[in-house]
Amino acid sequence: MNPTWKILRRLFARRVVLAATLLLLAVVVVAVLVPWLSSADPSAMDISARLHKPSGEHWAGTDELGRDVALRIVHGARYSLLIGGVTSVGAVLLGTLLGLLAGYFRRLDAPLMRLVDAMMSFPDILLGIALVAILGPSLWNVVLALVIVYTPRVARVVRAATLVLRELLFVDAARALGVRTPWILWRHILPNLASPILVQLTFIFAYAILCEAGLSFLGVGVPPEIPTWGTMIAGSLDYADRALWVILYPGLAIVLTALSLQILGDGVRDLLDPKLRKAA
Amino acid sequence: MNAPASQEALPRLEVRNLSVAFGTAEGRVQSVAEVSFSMAPGQTLALVGESGSGKSVTSLSLMGLHARSARAEVAGEAWFVRRDGRRIDLLAQPESELRRLRGNEIAMVFQEPMTSLNPVLTVGEQIAESVRLHRGLDRRAALARAREMLELVEIPAAAQRLGEYPHQLSGGMRQRVMIALAMACEPSLLIADEPTTALDVTIQAQILALMGRLQKETGMTLLFVTHNLGVVAQYADQVAVMYAGRIVEAAPVHGLFAEPRHPYTQGLLACLPGMARHQGGDAAGPGRKRLRAIPGQVSSPLAPPPGCAFGPRCAQRLAACEQAMPELRSLPGQRQSRCLLSHEEVSA
Numbered sequence: 001m002n003p004t005w006k007i008l009r010r011l012f013a014r015r016v017v018l019a020a021t022l023l024l025l026a027v028v029v030v031a032v033l034v035p036w037l038s039s040a041d042p043s044a045m046d047i048s049a050r051l052h053k054p055s056g057e058h059w060a061g062t063d064e065l066g067r068d069v070a071l072r073i074v075h076g077a078r079y080s081l082l083i084g085g086v087t088s089v090g091a092v093l094l095g096t097l098l099g100l101l102a103g104y105f106r107r108l109d110a111p112l113m114r115l116v117d118a119m120m121s122f123p124d125i126l127l128g129i130a131l132v133a134i135l136g137p138s139l140w141n142v143v144l145a146l147v148i149v150y151t152p153r154v155a156r157v158v159r160a161a162t163l164v165l166r167e168l169l170f171v172d173a174a175r176a177l178g179v180r181t182p183w184i185l186w187r188h189i190l191p192n193l194a195s196p197i198l199v200q201l202t203f204i205f206a207y208a209i210l211c212e213a214g215l216s217f218l219g220v221g222v223p224p225e226i227p228t229w230g231t232m233i234a235g236s237l238d239y240a241d242r243a244l245w246v247i248l249y250p251g252l253a254i255v256l257t258a259l260s261l262q263i264l265g266d267g268v269r270d271l272l273d274p275k276l277r278k279a280a
Numbered sequence: 281m282n283a284p285a286s287q288e289a290l291p292r293l294e295v296r297n298l299s300v301a302f303g304t305a306e307g308r309v310q311s312v313a314e315v316s317f318s319m320a321p322g323q324t325l326a327l328v329g330e331s332g333s334g335k336s337v338t339s340l341s342l343m344g345l346h347a348r349s350a351r352a353e354v355a356g357e358a359w360f361v362r363r364d365g366r367r368i369d370l371l372a373q374p375e376s377e378l379r380r381l382r383g384n385e386i387a388m389v390f391q392e393p394m395t396s397l398n399p400v401l402t403v404g405e406q407i408a409e410s411v412r413l414h415r416g417l418d419r420r421a422a423l424a425r426a427r428e429m430l431e432l433v434e435i436p437a438a439a440q441r442l443g444e445y446p447h448q449l450s451g452g453m454r455q456r457v458m459i460a461l462a463m464a465c466e467p468s469l470l471i472a473d474e475p476t477t478a479l480d481v482t483i484q485a486q487i488l489a490l491m492g493r494l495q496k497e498t499g500m501t502l503l504f505v506t507h508n509l510g511v512v513a514q515y516a517d518q519v520a521v522m523y524a525g526r527i528v529e530a531a532p533v534h535g536l537f538a539e540p541r542h543p544y545t546q547g548l549l550a551c552l553p554g555m556a557r558h559q560g561g562d563a564a565g566p567g568r569k570r571l572r573a574i575p576g577q578v579s580s581p582l583a584p585p586p587g588c589a590f591g592p593r594c595a596q597r598l599a600a601c602e603q604a605m606p607e608l609r610s611l612p613g614q615r616q617s618r619c620l621l622s623h624e625e626v627s628a
Contacts, residue, residue: 169396175345176390177383177410177461187409191400 010271017267020260027257031077042075042227043067051243061245063236069246072227073253079228080209080257083143087208088201090147095154096197100185102155103162113159116152124149124207125214132220139222146211150204154197161196165189195272202265206258213254229254290361291318292501293342293469298356298371300334300341309581311337312525314608315356319518321468324495324502326512326533328548329522332578335505338522339471342370342503343388344378360386363468384414387462391474393454397446403430404442407461414465429460433490452483459491466498473505488515509552513537521545524578524589527608531615541611541622543594547574588619596621 012018046066054061060069102112119127131145165171166189174184209229215221216230217237224231229250236246300312312334319325327335337346346352358370363385370378370386382388390396398406407429408422417425423442430438433456446454455475462470472491476484492515495502504516512519513533520530521544529542540546550572576593579585585592587602594601600620608618617623 169390169392170398172345173388173390173396173458173461174398174409175382176343176388178379178381178413179383179409180379187401188398192398194400 007271011267014267016263020263020267023256023260024264027077027253027260028081030074031081034074034078038071040068040071042072043225051239051246053243054245060249061243063232063243063246064239069232069249072232073229073250076227076229076232076250077253077257079139079222079226080212080230080254083139083146083212083222083228084205084209084261086143087146087150087212088204090143091150091204091208092154092197092201094147095151095200096158096190096193098151098155099158099160100162100189100193103159104166104181104185104189109159112155116155119148119152120156124211125218128211128215129218129220132215137220137223139226142212142215142221145215146208149211150207153204154200157196157200158193161193162189165192195269198272199265199269202261202268206261206265209254209261210258290367291359292321292323292361293503294318294357294359295338295342296357296359298338298341298354298358300337300346300355301353303351303353307582310525310584311581312341315522315525315527316608317518317520317527317530319469319501319503321361321501322495322499323517324504324515325518325520326504326506326516327520327522328506328509328512330507330578332581333522334525335522336473337525339388339473339503339505342471343382343386344370344373344375345382345388360469380414383410383462383467384465385467386469386471387465387467389455389458389462389470389472389475391477393451393458393478396458397454399446402443402445403449403457407457407464410461410464425464426460429464430457432463432494433457433460435460451479452486455479455483455487456490459487459494463494463498467500469501469503470495471503471505474507475504476511477506477508484511491515509548521548524584525581526589526605526618527616528590528618529616530608531613535613535615541615541617542590542619543596543621544574544590547572547593 012021044067046062049058049062049066050064052058052062052066058068058070060073063069063072098112098116102109102116122130127149128145131148132142135141135145171184171188174188179188212221212228213230213233216224216228217234219234222228222231224235232250233247236243240247295318296316298312298315299310301308301310315334315338317325327338329335340346341352341354342358346354354371356371359367360370360381361367362381368377370381373381397403404423404426407426408419411417411422411425412419415422415425427438427442430441435441435453435456441449441453446457449457455478459475475491476487479487488511491502494500504512506512516533518530519533519536520527521536521542522528523544529536529540529545531541536545537549540549551574553571574593579589579592585602587600587604588594588606591597591601598620606618606620606623608616609623610616611622
C-alpha cells in the first residue's frame, strides 16, 4: 500500500480525528474561496435590518448594525486563520532556532532558557496585552505579539528533544565522519525534531486563534473594523441579551476550529509517538 | 622525516605519551596516562581492557571526538602518516583539519549499531553524505558509491537497501552499514570501538570476517578496541593491555597469549573458560570447572594508589610495588611490561 495512504489511515482510525480534519478543511476552503463565491461586503450595514433573527435570508441573523453575521464569520475565518497560521509558523521557526541552539550548545543554554523562563512566567493573555500595548493595535502587531508569546513554548519543547538527540551515537558518528556542526544540526538533528514541532504547530495554531479572540474581546487586539471572530464578539457583546446569535455563532466558530485543531494535534502526536504506535 | 624512501618504514600511527584527564565535579580524573604505541601500515592493534580502563577514551582522543560536555585535557603526540606522505600530529591539529581527516583518512566504527545510524535518513543518504563531503561527488555519484559500498560489505539486494531506513535493518545489517559508512572514503586507519559487542555470536563472527577481508583488500591499519580476548587472539597482530588508564603490557599476539608477563594479563587469560579447562581447574571438583576471577576491584580514578595501579589486586605483590608506579619497560621478544617482576627476570 502507498505509505502516505497508510499513514492517513492510521491517523483517521479514530473517527473524531477524521471529523476534526474535515471540519478544518471545510473552514479553510470556505475562507479561501469566499471572495470568489460572494461579492457581498461583510461590512455593508443595513440599519433597517438590525438584530434580525437567523432566517433564510440571514442564516446566522444580523448584528446591531444590520451586517450579516454568517458572512462576517466566513470573512472572519480568513483573518483568524491568517493570524493563527502566521503565528504558529513564526513561533515554530523562532522557537525551533532558539531551542536547537540552547539544546546543542551548552554555553547558550542558560542565557537563552532563562529568557524563555522569564517570558513563560507571564500568563499568555497578559503578555499579549502588554506587547500589543507597546506595539500598538494592528493586525500584524497582534501576530507579532502572539509569536513572542508562543515562541518560548516551542523553544522549551525543542530544547528538551535536542538535549536527548545530541547525546545519541549517530551525532557522534556524524562528527566522526567529519560533518560540520551546522550541517549536523540541519541534517541530523532537525529531521528528528519533526514530530514534536508538528504537534506544537497545530496546538499553537489553536491557542493563537483563542488568544487573538481574547485580545480582541478585551479591546487590545485587532482593530474593530476588521472582522475577526474575536472582534465580532467584542463589538456585539452589548446586544447579546436581546440577540444571542450575534455572539453565539462567532463563538461556535472559535470553539469548533480550536477544538478541531487540538484534536488533530493530539492525533498527530499519537501517530508520531512510537510508544503509542504499537497499541494502535 | 618526510623523505618518501622512509615512508614504508614509518608507522601509520605512532602515539607517544598520550594522557587524557577530565575535570569533573568530584575532581580531576586521569583517564589515560603515558599511553604509547605504534602501528605499522596494514597491521591490527588490539587495545584490550575492562570498562573504564581508558581504551575508548584513547581512541576518541585520536579522533578529537570527546563528548562536547566533557572538559578534556589531552597531552602527548599522535603522529599519523597521511595519504600524501605528510606526517602530522593528530593532537595538535586544528578542528578544521581534523574534520577533513575524519571519515576520510581516519574512520571509526562504533559499538552500538542500533543508535549510531540516524533513524530519519535512509541508509543510502547516510553513506552518500560522507562521500559527498570528502570527495565532492554529486548526489547521483555518491549514491552509486553508497551502493558499491553496500555490495562490498555483502549486503544482499544493495540497490533496494539503499532506500531503506535503519529500523528496517537487523543489528548485523546495521553494523555492516556502519562499516560501509566508515570505509566509503577508503580510510588508511580504521578505529573500531568494540564493533561486535552489541551483536550475537554468529553475527560477530561474520562482521569480524568481513572486517578482516576488507583490511586485507585495502591494506588499512586497524585499531581494534575490545574487551573480548577471543576476538583478539584471532584477529590482532599486536595487543596492548590497558589497566586503569595505562598500558600494562604490550606484545605480539602469540607471545601475549603463550606467555603473559604482567599479572593482570595472566589473570585476564585465566578468566577465560577455555583457559580454565587447560589449567585443570584447581578450584572445583571433577567435571565442572569453576571460572577464575581476579579478586578486588579497580581502584577509584579519583584516589589512585601511589604505586602500581594493579597492586592492591595482585597476588604477587612486592613491597616495592606500593612505592611507585612501575615503568613500562621493554622486554625481549618485542614486548613491554609494566611490572617489577618481569623487569627483574630480565635483569637477573
